[in-house]
Amino acid sequence: MNGALDEAVKAPARVARHRTAYVNARLLDPASGLDGAGALVIEDGRIAEVGPQVLAEGAPQGLAVVDCAGQCLAPGLIDMRVQLREPGEEHKETIVSAGQAAAVGGITSVAALPNTEPVVDDVAGVEFVARRAREAKLVKVYTYAAATRHLEGKEITEIGLLAEFGAVGFTDGLRTIADAQVMRRALSYARAFGQVIVQHAEEPALATGVMNEGEIATRLGLAGIPAAAEVIMVERDLRLAEWTGGRYHAAHLSTAAAVEAIRRAKARGLDVTCDTAPHYFTLNEHAVGDYRSFAKVSPPLRAESDRAAIAAAVADGTIDAVASDHSPHDQESKRLPFSHAEPGIAGLETLLALTLALHHNGAMPLLDALHRMTARPAEILGIEGGRLAKGAPGDLVLFDLDRPWRIDPDRFRSKSKNSPFEDHPVQGQVLRTVVDGRAIFKAGD
Amino acid sequence: MTGSEFAAATLGFDHRHLLGTEGLSADEITFLLDLAEGYVEQSRRSNKKSSLLRGLTVINLFFESSTRTRTSFELAGKRLGADVINMSIAWSSIKKGETLIDTAMTLNAMHPDVLVVRHPDSGAVKLLSEKVNCAVINAGDGSHEHPTQALLDALTIRRRIGRLEGLRIAICGDILHSRVARSNIHLLGTMGARVRVVAPPTLLPAEIERMGVEVFFDMTEALQDCDIVMMLRLQTERMHGSFVPSTREYFRFYGLDSEKLKAAKPDAVIMHPGPMNRGIEIDSELADDIDRSLIRQQVEMGVAVRMACLDTLTQDLRGHNLAGSADGASLDGASADGASSGARP
Numbered sequence: 001m002n003g004a005l006d007e008a009v010k011a012p013a014r015v016a017r018h019r020t021a022y023v024n025a026r027l028l029d030p031a032s033g034l035d036g037a038g039a040l041v042i043e044d045g046r047i048a049e050v051g052p053q054v055l056a057e058g059a060p061q062g063l064a065v066v067d068c069a070g071q072c073l074a075p076g077l078i079d080m081r082v083q084l085r086e087p088g089e090e091h092k093e094t095i096v097s098a099g100q101a102a103a104v105g106g107i108t109s110v111a112a113l114p115n116t117e118p119v120v121d122d123v124a125g126v127e128f129v130a131r132r133a134r135e136a137k138l139v140k141v142y143t144y145a146a147a148t149r150h151l152e153g154k155e156i157t158e159i160g161l162l163a164e165f166g167a168v169g170f171t172d173g174l175r176t177i178a179d180a181q182v183m184r185r186a187l188s189y190a191r192a193f194g195q196v197i198v199q200h201a202e203e204p205a206l207a208t209g210v211m212n213e214g215e216i217a218t219r220l221g222l223a224g225i226p227a228a229a230e231v232i233m234v235e236r237d238l239r240l241a242e243w244t245g246g247r248y249h250a251a252h253l254s255t256a257a258a259v260e261a262i263r264r265a266k267a268r269g270l271d272v273t274c275d276t277a278p279h280y281f282t283l284n285e286h287a288v289g290d291y292r293s294f295a296k297v298s299p300p301l302r303a304e305s306d307r308a309a310i311a312a313a314v315a316d317g318t319i320d321a322v323a324s325d326h327s328p329h330d331q332e333s334k335r336l337p338f339s340h341a342e343p344g345i346a347g348l349e350t351l352l353a354l355t356l357a358l359h360h361n362g363a364m365p366l367l368d369a370l371h372r373m374t375a376r377p378a379e380i381l382g383i384e385g386g387r388l389a390k391g392a393p394g395d396l397v398l399f400d401l402d403r404p405w406r407i408d409p410d411r412f413r414s415k416s417k418n419s420p421f422e423d424h425p426v427q428g429q430v431l432r433t434v435v436d437g438r439a440i441f442k443a444g445d
Numbered sequence: 446m447t448g449s450e451f452a453a454a455t456l457g458f459d460h461r462h463l464l465g466t467e468g469l470s471a472d473e474i475t476f477l478l479d480l481a482e483g484y485v486e487q488s489r490r491s492n493k494k495s496s497l498l499r500g501l502t503v504i505n506l507f508f509e510s511s512t513r514t515r516t517s518f519e520l521a522g523k524r525l526g527a528d529v530i531n532m533s534i535a536w537s538s539i540k541k542g543e544t545l546i547d548t549a550m551t552l553n554a555m556h557p558d559v560l561v562v563r564h565p566d567s568g569a570v571k572l573l574s575e576k577v578n579c580a581v582i583n584a585g586d587g588s589h590e591h592p593t594q595a596l597l598d599a600l601t602i603r604r605r606i607g608r609l610e611g612l613r614i615a616i617c618g619d620i621l622h623s624r625v626a627r628s629n630i631h632l633l634g635t636m637g638a639r640v641r642v643v644a645p646p647t648l649l650p651a652e653i654e655r656m657g658v659e660v661f662f663d664m665t666e667a668l669q670d671c672d673i674v675m676m677l678r679l680q681t682e683r684m685h686g687s688f689v690p691s692t693r694e695y696f697r698f699y700g701l702d703s704e705k706l707k708a709a710k711p712d713a714v715i716m717h718p719g720p721m722n723r724g725i726e727i728d729s730e731l732a733d734d735i736d737r738s739l740i741r742q743q744v745e746m747g748v749a750v751r752m753a754c755l756d757t758l759t760q761d762l763r764g765h766n767l768a769g770s771a772d773g774a775s776l777d778g779a780s781a782d783g784a785s786s787g788a789r790p
Contacts, residue, residue, distance in 0.1 A: 213651045214651050214652050215651070215652040215656070218650035218651055218652055218655075218656065219467070219656065220568065221568075221586070221588030221589030221590070221624060222567050222587075224650070290568070290571060291567070291568030291571060332544065335544070335546055336545065336572075337566035337567070337568055337569035337572060337587075338567065339566050339567065339568075339587070340566065
């Protein structure tokens with residue numbers, strides 16, 4: 001890293017075709033551990049120079065300069081779990097509206113679940129998403145492909161071909177790959193292509209309820225989903241991953257027991273990873289309160305002890321990544337009796353601020369918090385970005401670490417406003433989001 | 446609760462809706478029960494009808510089939526002189542197009558004064574209550590609450606034994622799915638009774654003990670020294686292998702018969718919200734034993750309690766009418782207060 005920096009500094013300022021300098025920044029690069037004052041230069045969409053010494057003598061003439069005024073400049077966030085609803089449910093969200101929401105949230109890359117209508121389980125589906133994202137010219141949109149045809153959990157998809165066309169991983173989205181034989185084959189087969197299988201880990205026979213099993217569900221007369229439903233599936237999958245040698249990723253973990261299982265598996269040297277979403281370390285089952293369907297998520301919000309364990313696991317790195325789990329739903333899908341309301345939270349615009357709370361409350365260093373949303377998900381998905389390094393894509397987020405604000409879903413750019421965080425106080429506001437050197441969001445615009 | 450009768454009569458009942466017994470104070474419960482006593486008398490006269498609710502409209506909105514509860518509310522409304530309309534809606538057809546909210550808005554436009562609502566989903570009645578301008582009585586929502594059942598049970602017990610405080614009461618059977626059990630646990634606990642629940646573990650919800658009850662798996666142990674044995678109905682679809690292995694086995698271990706009843710106090714009485722499954726949760730002869738069974742009294746008290754609820758929830762409305770004031774703003778103001786204090790904390 002330092003070598004690259006020195007080289008960058010020594011390189012003469014060429015007459016660039018398209019150069020922008022971000023000066024007077026607090027540079028934050030979780031991958032290298034860099035946290036310090038400095039500048040960064042993007043040339044033709046890629047980072048050309050970055051570091052404390054860059055442009056120390058001042059920016060040469062002819063260079064577009066963005067004065068960061070001492071604010072935080074970090075790699076653009078990589079959100080590894082997002083539902084775009086396009087194709088099929090464009091009244092809830094589109095690739096364009098999700099792209100705008102992501103931009104506001106400081107996110108420069110998203111990985112979309114394949115549970116659209118039609119399901120992304122063939123090459124045409126992957127190409128459709130890629131084409132629409134190119135047209136939208138907003139954030140980078142990667143897509144998972146279905147692990148099984150039509151998400152039915154029976155026959156594996158063309159994993160090799162789909163990966164060749166750009167799928168970044170394989171998952172049945174909101175559905176668990178429940179059949180052990182199918183899961184075994186998906187993990188084994190994907191291994192040949194170095195692909196990861198992403199699991200929504202819940203034993204379906206136990207996960208027939210609508211909220212966390214416990215006192216609150218009992219009081220409300222709602223069917224509960226026991227915490228055990230998650231760890232039972234995670235432990236089965238870990239056995240399968242160990243046996244097959246496949247790459248396994250457990251999505252949006254919600255329970256202490258499941259992260260403990262992952263922790264032990266990692267200690268044994270297994271190639272497994274996992275993520276969670278901000279609501280699992282911010283809220284507990286009490287958020288459901290009096291049948292608040294905005295707090296209905298899958299897996300459900302858990303007990304306070306689980307919430308605390310998830311926060312601790314994000315801090316200690318057992319949980320590799322934090323993703324928004326963006327699940328946009330219109331009012332009609334939420335204003336129903338709790339049992340019938342769709343699960344999910346529109347999360348793109350609140351991912352950064354809610355996760356920064358773990359830094360602000362002292363649970364983890366700032367660089368670690370950013371690592372879970374940048375370099376680490378990039379590694380898991382095998383995609384570019386997530387770092388401030390010479391040659392890396394010019395994907396950046398400039399944010400004010402401390403500025404306090406209250407979440408107001410009515411102001412979301414997302415088509416859907418389903419968030420239980422209305423009026424939730426947070427700290428940390430995105431000032432500018434840059435993709436390939438191009439600002440796709442500026443605060444105040 | 447002690448010496449609260451006078452206070453109760455003056456404090457009254459300050460809620461816009463009756464959505465549950467959770468969160469009701471002992472004074473409020475006592476107020477409703479005291480009021481219901483008068484309606485027991487009215488209902489026993491040959492001329493049962495008064496004109497208290499004349500001009501007011503009560504809609505019985507049932508998204509789940511029910512004969513007893515609907516009839517009981519219908520009689521209660523009619524005996525108070527209200528116009529009562531029954532609407533039965535198959536929830537399945539609702540789900541296809543019109544939503545619950547749409548239904549609420551449509552009915553709201555008809556200016557009912559009280560909506561009595563039963564719905565198969567927990568929380569649905571509360572959701573509906575947030576969208577209408579009138580008082581809402583929960584006539585049973587999913588497995589959540591059935592407050593008028595708990596009130597009529599309390600009135601039945603109070604008339605028989607004279608008090609609720611300090612009584613030992615066992616609630617037996619399908620606690621997991623029972624809104625009657627939940628409403629009774631809240632109400633009886635608030636009134637100072639000691640509540641036990643007894644069921645096979647598959648029919649007990651998680652952490653039920655945190656609702657302030659003692660949990661038993663054995664019927665004889667649970668009934669030890671009890672004053673009251675409340676039986677619950679077991680739905681047929683839950684009898685054959687899903688929650689319990691068979692009706693035969695269920696009756697053997699959890700059905701109430703005279704042998705198991707011996708564990709209770711010698712003068713213990715039996716209650717059941719109906720309709721009964723004779724020979725499954727309760728021995729037929731025992732159910733008909735007029736010395737031990739309060740089941741018929743429960744039905745009678747049901748009408749009186751529902752009259753008291755209709756009376757209470759329309760008091761503001763009638764007050765405004767009498768004062769000749771149809772001032773919507775002040776009415777809304779009062780409603781908003783009621784909604785925010787809520788029937789639940």
